[in-house]
Amino acid sequence: MSLSGTVIVGQSGGPTAVINQTLIGVVQACLAQPQVFTKVLGAIHGIQGILDGKFHDFANETQANLELVAGTPSAALKSVRHKATPADGTRIFARFKELGVRYFFYIGGNDTAETTNIINELAHAEGYELTCFHCPKTIDNDLRVTDHCPGFGSAAKFVAQAFMGDNLDNRSLAGIKINIVMGRNAGWLTAASVLARQFPGDGPHLIYCPEVDFSLAAFCTDVEAIYRKLGRCVIAVSEGIHGPAGKEIISLGEVDSHGNKQLSGSGALGDALSDILKAHLAKTWPEKKHRVRADTFGYLQRCFPGVVSATDAAEARQAGTAAVAAALAGVTSGSIAFRRTAGAEYHIETFVTPLPTVAKDTRPMPRTYINAAGNDVVTAEVVPYLAPLVGPLPPIGQLKF
Amino acid sequence: MSLSGTVIVGQSGGPTAVINQTLIGVVQACLAQPQVFTKVLGAIHGIQGILDGKFHDFANETQANLELVAGTPSAALKSVRHKATPADGTRIFARFKELGVRYFFYIGGNDTAETTNIINELAHAEGYELTCFHCPKTIDNDLRVTDHCPGFGSAAKFVAQAFMGDNLDNRSLAGIKINIVMGRNAGWLTAASVLARQFPGDGPHLIYCPEVDFSLAAFCTDVEAIYRKLGRCVIAVSEGIHGPAGKEIISLGEVDSHGNKQLSGSGALGDALSDILKAHLAKTWPEKKHRVRADTFGYLQRCFPGVVSATDAAEARQAGTAAVAAALAGVTSGSIAFRRTAGAEYHIETFVTPLPTVAKDTRPMPRTYINAAGNDVVTAEVVPYLAPLVGPLPPIGQLKF
Numbered sequence: 001m002s003l004s005g006t007v008i009v010g011q012s013g014g015p016t017a018v019i020n021q022t023l024i025g026v027v028q029a030c031l032a033q034p035q036v037f038t039k040v041l042g043a044i045h046g047i048q049g050i051l052d053g054k055f056h057d058f059a060n061e062t063q064a065n066l067e068l069v070a071g072t073p074s075a076a077l078k079s080v081r082h083k084a085t086p087a088d089g090t091r092i093f094a095r096f097k098e099l100g101v102r103y104f105f106y107i108g109g110n111d112t113a114e115t116t117n118i119i120n121e122l123a124h125a126e127g128y129e130l131t132c133f134h135c136p137k138t139i140d141n142d143l144r145v146t147d148h149c150p151g152f153g154s155a156a157k158f159v160a161q162a163f164m165g166d167n168l169d170n171r172s173l174a175g176i177k178i179n180i181v182m183g184r185n186a187g188w189l190t191a192a193s194v195l196a197r198q199f200p201g202d203g204p205h206l207i208y209c210p211e212v213d214f215s216l217a218a219f220c221t222d223v224e225a226i227y228r229k230l231g232r233c234v235i236a237v238s239e240g241i242h243g244p245a246g247k248e249i250i251s252l253g254e255v256d257s258h259g260n261k262q263l264s265g266s267g268a269l270g271d272a273l274s275d276i277l278k279a280h281l282a283k284t285w286p287e288k289k290h291r292v293r294a295d296t297f298g299y300l301q302r303c304f305p306g307v308v309s310a311t312d313a314a315e316a317r318q319a320g321t322a323a324v325a326a327a328l329a330g331v332t333s334g335s336i337a338f339r340r341t342a343g344a345e346y347h348i349e350t351f352v353t354p355l356p357t358v359a360k361d362t363r364p365m366p367r368t369y370i371n372a373a374g375n376d377v378v379t380a381e382v383v384p385y386l387a388p389l390v391g392p393l394p395p396i397g398q399l400k401f
Numbered sequence: 402m403s404l405s406g407t408v409i410v411g412q413s414g415g416p417t418a419v420i421n422q423t424l425i426g427v428v429q430a431c432l433a434q435p436q437v438f439t440k441v442l443g444a445i446h447g448i449q450g451i452l453d454g455k456f457h458d459f460a461n462e463t464q465a466n467l468e469l470v471a472g473t474p475s476a477a478l479k480s481v482r483h484k485a486t487p488a489d490g491t492r493i494f495a496r497f498k499e500l501g502v503r504y505f506f507y508i509g510g511n512d513t514a515e516t517t518n519i520i521n522e523l524a525h526a527e528g529y530e531l532t533c534f535h536c537p538k539t540i541d542n543d544l545r546v547t548d549h550c551p552g553f554g555s556a557a558k559f560v561a562q563a564f565m566g567d568n569l570d571n572r573s574l575a576g577i578k579i580n581i582v583m584g585r586n587a588g589w590l591t592a593a594s595v596l597a598r599q600f601p602g603d604g605p606h607l608i609y610c611p612e613v614d615f616s617l618a619a620f621c622t623d624v625e626a627i628y629r630k631l632g633r634c635v636i637a638v639s640e641g642i643h644g645p646a647g648k649e650i651i652s653l654g655e656v657d658s659h660g661n662k663q664l665s666g667s668g669a670l671g672d673a674l675s676d677i678l679k680a681h682l683a684k685t686w687p688e689k690k691h692r693v694r695a696d697t698f699g700y701l702q703r704c705f706p707g708v709v710s711a712t713d714a715a716e717a718r719q720a721g722t723a724a725v726a727a728a729l730a731g732v733t734s735g736s737i738a739f740r741r742t743a744g745a746e747y748h749i750e751t752f753v754t755p756l757p758t759v760a761k762d763t764r765p766m767p768r769t770y771i772n773a774a775g776n777d778v779v780t781a782e783v784v785p786y787l788a789p790l791v792g793p794l795p796p797i798g799q800l801k802f
Contacts, residue, residue, distance in 0.1 A: 015573050169704050172416045172476035267667060
């Protein structure tokens with residue numbers, strides 16, 4: 001019999017379209033076992049809510065509203081970007097003792113896994129009996145161990161559909177179009193743009209991921225070659241691109257509390273690349289007027305209502321229920337991960353991986369998923385990986401000319 | 402009996418998610434009357450295709466593919482931004498005579514209506530018997546006469562859903578968020594952000610349309626007031642905002658062939674407003690670190706596959722069939738317009754309005770749709786107008802705290 005006590009569940013980091021599926025997965029599984037989970041509290045704004053004593057008691061929710069919330073993008077408990085410090089630890093355990101907390105489920109990415117791991121280690125150090133689980137979430141798909149991350153499939157669906165529309169737009173009014181895609185260290189989301197290619201000649205014609213050093217000179221040459229050949233060029237660029245040794249392409253300012261530079265929420269990178277291309281073409285092809293545009297997908301791609309992968313939603317729910325099942329089975333800490341089962345048909349199973357295997361460091365896309373020139377993905381590698389996570393895309397027709 | 406001859410249909414201007422519904426509406430209605438419409442040709446890249454002799458014969462298409470194309474965003478015949486000149490007119494009529502063209506249907510916005518009108522007037526001047534119809538299309542919703550424009554409902558749905566997601570994102574991780582929405586002269590699409598408000602306190606908290614002169618000082622004061630009250634602020638800003646007498650807010654560069662300045666395809670306006678707000682808050686509220694972000698929705702909002710209003714799609718088809726029906730009924734020129742029928746339930750009927758009533762000038766949003774301060778829309782006016790055009794939005798849930 002598992003130790004009985006209060007559950008605290010929280011959400012942390014950037015939101016996704018399906019992060020509430022995981023939340024409701026945890027909540028419903030806990031509410032179903034009231035003899036073990038005597039109270040189910042949501043920490044409002046993650047560990048900030050624990051520090052401030054701000055909780056939501058899920059006993060006050062109807063099943064119907066929980067289901068409605070599960071299908072709603074972004075963190076229903078509100079989120080936070082705050083890494084637990086040892087001083088926080090002392091305050092957190094005082095709160096846990098006060099509330100009789102024996103279970104902590106924290107939904108988020110690698111920074112969240114790190115905080116979960118810190119709390120778990122502090123519990124051990126204090127001799128406080130606590131079950132600590134991290135439930136994966138990130139549109140970046142950059143957690144280690146797991147095959148993929150809840151939230152990614154829906155963001156990848158948005159990116160694929162955005163490029164499908166933008167390719168059609170660019171096909172109808174030709175020019176050069178740069179689209180900047182989220183993903184600080186990993187090119188997974190940028191790579192998902194490849195799914196937009198439905199007909200021969202479709203864009204994106206070039207894909208730049210942060211796993212390969214970016215060269216402005218090579219970029220200009222690549223774009224011009226496609227543009228001269230097709231009369232147009234659609235380009236997917238990760239917001240995380242950088243030169244050798246991580247050198248910035250353009251100078252950026254702000255840094256968040258995890259030491260991460262602000263990449264999103266500004267059109268600066270796309271505009272800079274657009275200006276560089278215009279200047280390049282003014283030299284190499286001065287006789288033509290060039291239409292060069294850049295869009296930065298920004299926050300839209302991470303929690304757009306109505307553009308949700310059904311597989312992603314179901315798996316996100318499963319990540320929550322699996323964490324509670326593991327806790328009930330007596331596992332006292334870990335992070336939920338997915339692996340694909342053998343066989344031609346896509347199917348996953350969940351397993352528990354130790355918190356330190358997921359905390360801190362991220363997983364880039366394998367170099368083998370990117371072509372030798374570093375300006376495209378390898379379709380045969382990437383599409384079989386991505387397609388089942390994203391699910392069916394809107395049908396596209398083309399007139400026969 | 403109508404004069405029999407070849408039909409030319411074309412698409413012009415910025416694409417929309419449903420512009421091919423109108424195209425296929427025209428094509429299917431014409432193919433159904435082969436004794437009148439002896440041949441149905443698509444002009445590739447609009448009048449550029451007529452000048453260059455590039456056509457697509459719709460006799461070579463299957464019904465199944467036409468339906469697939471109808472449901473595909475962006476201009477399947479490819480588009481153009483080119484205003485007919487008298488010199489073009491001479492070449493166009495030479496081509497029309499060569500092909501036995503007696504019917505011309507041109508799908509687009511006010512610039513397209515102008516070109517249609519020019520061709521119609523040239524036909525009269527030359528004594529060439531030609532039936533000339535303009536079919537409305539614009540996400541800007543700024544055509545005169547008609548109640549609303551095909552393409553707008555779907556773009557408005559995208560904007561509403563984008564703001565729903567972004568409001569949830571901003572609610573979970575608080576800060577100031579600016580979103581720049583398309584619409585050069587008219588605030589209709591920016592106003593559609595109001596549909597994102599589902600719960601008390603939901604954003605957008607401020608909405609700035611180009612129908613009211615924009616003041617940076619008032620903007621900073623408005624935003625700070627909301628931000629101090631709610632701890633967050635989501636703002637909808639039209640790309641077309643300007644100071645008194647049309648003065649630019651920030652200096653912009655390129656101009657297209659219709660003399661329109663490039664507004665989209667750059668994050669410049671959003672980034673400038675973001676910098677201005679940061680500088681303002683650094684003075685008025687220096688003790689707090691402020692998170693200010695801007696996204697420019699850009700081209701995504703005009704033809705995003707999978708985010709389509711069913712009403713908009715059906716009405717876009719109707720605009721095409723109505724033009725052919727009018728031509729068959731002996732009307733020799735005009736633009737198709739919509740009006741709402743009397744009664745509580747939303748229903749439209751089509752009618753023909755003379756080309757000059759739609760060409761050139763655009764229709765702004767009525768001043769009565771915007772509040773006195775010029776920083777929000779009047780919900781009671783705008784929502785009943787918009788809601789039936791956009792249709793149902795994804796359900797949103799909220800935990801009860």
